[in-house]
Amino acid sequence: MSLKVHNSLSRKKEIFKSITDGHVGMYVCGPTVSGESHLGHARPFITFDVIYRYLLYLGYKVRYVRNITDAGHFEEEGREAEDKISNKAVIEKLEPMELVQKYTNLFHWAMTQFNNLPPSIEPTATGHIVEQINMIEEIIKDGYAYVANGSVYFDVEKYNTDYSKKGLPYGILSGRNIEEQLDTTRDLDNQEEKRNKNDFALWKNAPPEHIMRWKSPWGEGFPGWHIECSAMSTKYLGDVFDIHGGGMDLIFPHHECEIAQSTVCNHKTPARYWLHNNMITINGKKMGKSYNNVIKLSELFGGTHPVLTQAFHPMTIRFFILQTHYRSTLDFSNEALMAAEKGLKRLWEAYENLQKLDIKNQISSDKALEEKIKQSLAEFDEFMNDDFNTAKVMANMFELVPVINGIKNKQLPADTLSGSIIELLQQKMKTYLENIFGLKGDGVDNEQLNGVLQLLINIRKEAKAKKDFVTSDTIRNELIKLGVQLKDEKDGSVSYSVN
RNA sequence: GGUCCGGUGGCCGAGUGGCUAGGCAGAGCUCUGCAAAAGCUUCCACAGCGGUUCGAAUCCGCUCUGGACCUCCA
Numbered sequence: 001m002s003l004k005v006h007n008s009l010s011r012k013k014e015i016f017k018s019i020t021d022g023h024v025g026m027y028v029c030g031p032t033v034s035g036e037s038h039l040g041h042a043r044p045f046i047t048f049d050v051i052y053r054y055l056l057y058l059g060y061k062v063r064y065v066r067n068i069t070d071a072g073h074f075e076e077e078g079r080e081a082e083d084k085i086s087n088k089a090v091i092e093k094l095e096p097m098e099l100v101q102k103y104t105n106l107f108h109w110a111m112t113q114f115n116n117l118p119p120s121i122e123p124t125a126t127g128h129i130v131e132q133i134n135m136i137e138e139i140i141k142d143g144y145a146y147v148a149n150g151s152v153y154f155d156v157e158k159y160n161t162d163y164s165k166k167g168l169p170y171g172i173l174s175g176r177n178i179e180e181q182l183d184t185t186r187d188l189d190n191q192e193e194k195r196n197k198n199d200f201a202l203w204k205n206a207p208p209e210h211i212m213r214w215k216s217p218w219g220e221g222f223p224g225w226h227i228e229c230s231a232m233s234t235k236y237l238g239d240v241f242d243i244h245g246g247g248m249d250l251i252f253p254h255h256e257c258e259i260a261q262s263t264v265c266n267h268k269t270p271a272r273y274w275l276h277n278n279m280i281t282i283n284g285k286k287m288g289k290s291y292n293n294v295i296k297l298s299e300l301f302g303g304t305h306p307v308l309t310q311a312f313h314p315m316t317i318r319f320f321i322l323q324t325h326y327r328s329t330l331d332f333s334n335e336a337l338m339a340a341e342k343g344l345k346r347l348w349e350a351y352e353n354l355q356k357l358d359i360k361n362q363i364s365s366d367k368a369l370e371e372k373i374k375q376s377l378a379e380f381d382e383f384m385n386d387d388f389n390t391a392k393v394m395a396n397m398f399e400l401v402p403v404i405n406g407i408k409n410k411q412l413p414a415d416t417l418s419g420s421i422i423e424l425l426q427q428k429m430k431t432y433l434e435n436i437f438g439l440k441g442d443g444v445d446n447e448q449l450n451g452v453l454q455l456l457i458n459i460r461k462e463a464k465a466k467k468d469f470v471t472s473d474t475i476r477n478e479l480i481k482l483g484v485q486l487k488d489e490k491d492g493s494v495s496y497s498v499n
Numbered sequence: 500g501g502u503c504c505g506g507u508g509g510c511c512g513a514g515u516g517g518c519u520a521g522g523c524a525g526a527g528c529u530c531u532g533c534a535a536a537a538g539c540u541u542c543c544a545c546a547g548c549g550g551u552u553c554g555a556a557u558c559c560g561c562u563c564u565g566g567a568c569c570u571c572c573a
Binding site: 011029030031032037038040041042043044045047171174175176177225246247248249250251252253254276277278279280281284285286287288289290320323324325328329330331332333335336337338339340341342343344346347349389391392394395396397398399402405406408409411412464467469472473476477480485486487488489490495497 | 532565567571
């Protein structure tokens, strides 16, 4: 049973084999820190976090590189060529790096909220200007880029002509044919500098008003749209590495350009497996800046967006995302999130119940069920090995819930399962929920709160004993309003859960 | 216009040529002082039309329809 991943290059599932035994190099396109992250951004970072965690679970030593794009790219749409970041900085009266820092911090905060593991290396574009310039020089030297008015452009046509012969045409990833797209490209800024409309900038000459600027062999300017990822992935992962990830919307032109640049420079196709997550949609439309339909993460966690009726915990979002396969679109709605919230609560409570079950040295009284559970647990790995099918693992987990709760609440005999399978369940669920899926409880483990609640529970017990149901119900109802739910267990004990 | 991907029950979503996906919501029951929780049972599907097949939601064709990319975009 080996890991299979869907490779965007071949558009097929392929058996994953790392270049170096036991090691995986993975590069994922990170955020542009010129604004606050929204729900759509959360998907790749959660998706690839789980992929990272799963690779670790499989025993690989993984170098996970995720960049921070902190050098501004362009604003198009007929405007003057401007550095996006410096443009906004002027509006907000901030230093560019101050703005970048602010949004980097906010991004890191969100990643922590989601319980995403930090990448091994998180390089910034501004920290790798030298590497980018070096790479551009290489490309010029090889004859695949040309200088025009202090800017440098990649010669797509020449690349396509030469590399098509080697079976590596421009468009290899996105399935595009450059001849067919000539008429569709809109008027871009400084179009006249390009020899060909398909050419893209490696380096842009900075107009005087540009704040972010660096000296280069071609004058003062800033790096082009795609070169940072090529430069940084090469530097930290080598000419060829295992996995390159990102959102599907980056396939063209971003990843296509990356392939062209790196291939010229390193004479090799940079990544073996290209993995792309699908979009989060809202009312069927992609969530994105251009559509004006984004929900920022802070709005989600705070419940402050108009379409939301409540705040949503980061773990709810994480669970919501993992209930879908990463290559499918995920349609967001307040209702869908509420459903995810309830589902996660049920799953998590069963998980906590499971961890509290006594492991007794007993033989199962329900062999058929025991076999079914063994099968179900074995499928966890199978499903993950099949292109990270977290949705199917989740479905299996939910099928375990009634069994666990049934035993706990004595709706099933205590010896329904053998001690060994209970132990296996406990281990496997812990590994999957916490280590691989990266979910965690809300961490309400407050002695003070617990003491207060025990006091109330005892008072209520006394009231109930005296059939003073007015008092007992008042306590229960008031606690509900405060988000604490009391549960009268079968054995007469009382437990509670905090929302 | 080009390239590509979808259309699954009230909602979100897996999936495979023949076996209940799963979650949320709804209904009934058990438990309970009443609830909640939990358990059990249950309703509601595979856009449409043809074709292949013993058998298709799953394969093929057509129609309708939604979306992504082609421009910064996760």
